Amino acid sequence: MKRLVCVSNRISLPRKSAAPGGLAVGILSALKRTGGLWFGWGGETCEGEPGEPDIHIREGVTYATIELRKHEFELYYNGYSNDVLWPLFHYFSKGMRYSNEQREAYENVNRIFAQRLLPLLQPRDLIWAHDYHLIPLGRRLRELGVQQPLGFFLHIPFPNIEMLRVLPCYAELLRDLTSYDVVGFQTQNDLRSFHSGIEHLFGADALRSDGRIRIGDRLIRAEVFPIGIDVGAVEAEAIDASATEVVRRMTDSLMGRSLMMGVDRLDYSKGLVERFSAYQQFLETHPENLGRITYLQIAPLSRTDVRAYAEIRQALEQAAGRTNGRFADTDWTPIRYLNRNFPHATLMGFIRAAKVGLVTPLRDGMNLVAKEFVAAQDPADPGVLILSSLAGAARELTSALLVNPYDVRGVSHAMQAALSMPLNERRERHADMMKVLRRNDIAAWTRRFMEALEQAQVADSRVRAI
Ligand code: GDG
Numbered sequence: 001m002k003r004l005v006c007v008s009n010r011i012s013l014p015r016k017s018a019a020p021g022g023l024a025v026g027i028l029s030a031l032k033r034t035g036g037l038w039f040g041w042g043g044e045t046c047e048g049e050p051g052e053p054d055i056h057i058r059e060g061v062t063y064a065t066i067e068l069r070k071h072e073f074e075l076y077y078n079g080y081s082n083d084v085l086w087p088l089f090h091y092f093s094k095g096m097r098y099s100n101e102q103r104e105a106y107e108n109v110n111r112i113f114a115q116r117l118l119p120l121l122q123p124r125d126l127i128w129a130h131d132y133h134l135i136p137l138g139r140r141l142r143e144l145g146v147q148q149p150l151g152f153f154l155h156i157p158f159p160n161i162e163m164l165r166v167l168p169c170y171a172e173l174l175r176d177l178t179s180y181d182v183v184g185f186q187t188q189n190d191l192r193s194f195h196s197g198i199e200h201l202f203g204a205d206a207l208r209s210d211g212r213i214r215i216g217d218r219l220i221r222a223e224v225f226p227i228g229i230d231v232g233a234v235e236a237e238a239i240d241a242s243a244t245e246v247v248r249r250m251t252d253s254l255m256g257r258s259l260m261m262g263v264d265r266l267d268y269s270k271g272l273v274e275r276f277s278a279y280q281q282f283l284e285t286h287p288e289n290l291g292r293i294t295y296l297q298i299a300p301l302s303r304t305d306v307r308a309y310a311e312i313r314q315a316l317e318q319a320a321g322r323t324n325g326r327f328a329d330t331d332w333t334p335i336r337y338l339n340r341n342f343p344h345a346t347l348m349g350f351i352r353a354a355k356v357g358l359v360t361p362l363r364d365g366m367n368l369v370a371k372e373f374v375a376a377q378d379p380a381d382p383g384v385l386i387l388s389s390l391a392g393a394a395r396e397l398t399s400a401l402l403v404n405p406y407d408v409r410g411v412s413h414a415m416q417a418a419l420s421m422p423l424n425e426r427r428e429r430h431a432d433m434m435k436v437l438r439r440n441d442i443a444a445w446t447r448r449f450m451e452a453l454e455q456a457q458v459a460d461s462r463v464r465a466i
Helices: 022-034 070-089 100-120 137-143 170-177 188-202 231-242 245-253 272-285 307-327 344-352 368-376 408-419 423-439 442-465
Strands: 004-010 037-046 054-058 061-069 126-130 150-153 182-185 212-215 218-224 258-263 293-298 335-338 356-359 384-388 401-403
Touching: 004 022, 004 100, 022 037, 022 061, 022 442, 037 070, 037 100, 061 070, 061 100, 070 100, 070 307, 100 137, 126 137, 126 442, 137 150, 137 170, 150 442, 170 188, 182 188, 182 442, 188 212, 188 218, 218 442, 231 245, 231 344, 231 368, 231 423, 245 344, 258 272, 258 344, 272 293, 272 307, 272 408, 293 344, 307 335, 344 368, 356 368, 356 408, 368 384, 368 423, 384 408, 384 423, 401 408
Parallel strands: 004 037, 004 126, 037 061, 126 150, 150 182, 182 218, 258 293, 258 356, 293 335, 356 384, 384 401
Antiparallel strands: 054 061, 212 218
């Protein structure tokens, strides 16, 4: 069996006190199976040139972490990754703040990743890079002579060429992606967007009828690998957590009211301002619900050093304050808005108690919370998922109540429809979605991507022989 080498911007060593999240669990099980290596930034910054990686071995998996220079990290991570690529890829081109200095830092960090990873590689490795922080890594590794199969998976949306062209160096970005043997996307839509870029840059001939991309003597597999969750683990977490004190305290405090719930990193792409407006409109237009519904929004802070995140935080505090100021009673608060982190299992316990799950991003690669919400429900009496049609998850979870997150009135109607949905319909929708989740879970995702990577080299050597 070939060894898997995963590379991601940030890695955390497993700790006894904190269970890893769903994605980390999926990757870890593949790493454990193959005695793999996980390489990335360890969370520390340094003053001078970054040194050799720190190596730790845990349960057969090697973790190699490096430090990055503080100033360079800020330009690469807060700057280019999260103030340029993140907004642009989510179609918020107005929010993008491009500078050459940021781009140079981004390129340089990718060069450092490649140089520090190189001595750790073995001839039979499969190398899998994750996400928008590492787009140039493949090319850097190839320049250093790496021959092993190289894969890249983009967790966030990929924009159509007409949006991508806003980026001054869009052509290099597309070329960098073609240095990989396998390029994976969350949805068909993202893949089509990638094809639009390839056609623009290399001409329609580069897109072959078998779906591969041919550039010079190289063949690239660009495909859809929708990420899934560990369904059984989420079900078990949700059931076990329901009996814990922290979840009990929350459900007792509802005093029989119905719970609507959202869990999102505090990020402008998650559509929280629009969601808060929809909830306010729901209370205005359906006053019979006053005092009978509690909306719990958990939104842990993220990327606090990026200005757009401070702005969205302020807007949300105001919106929650407005709704509560207007509608709250001495014994009822319409929105409970928390910027805290919770253990994953506790979150699953909370969402199991919810009658309605609100997942209304303005744009999202996939959105795992939507999938977790479904898996955490009690199949005998499941809650209803309200899901943005602009989340990748909407392509699979077609039995959710699909909404346009910008349509405040439509979302407020969906809230009412969800709360009054008959049990039979809730069960049917839930069962449909569980089938989809089981068919394409996190294990299937890692397996499919790794298979594509293994086959990539075979195909590549064949094309060279033609
Ligand atoms: C990117 C893409 C794509 C949330 N709060 C806490 C917590 N979470 C967990 C959730 C879920 C995960 O974090 C969030 O995943 P999402 O998919 O919802 O969103 P992003 O962070 O934006 O992820 C996205 C994903 O990558 C995977 O490819 O689906 O589209 O943007 O698992 O439950 N976990 C803990 N405490 C919290 O407070 N422990």
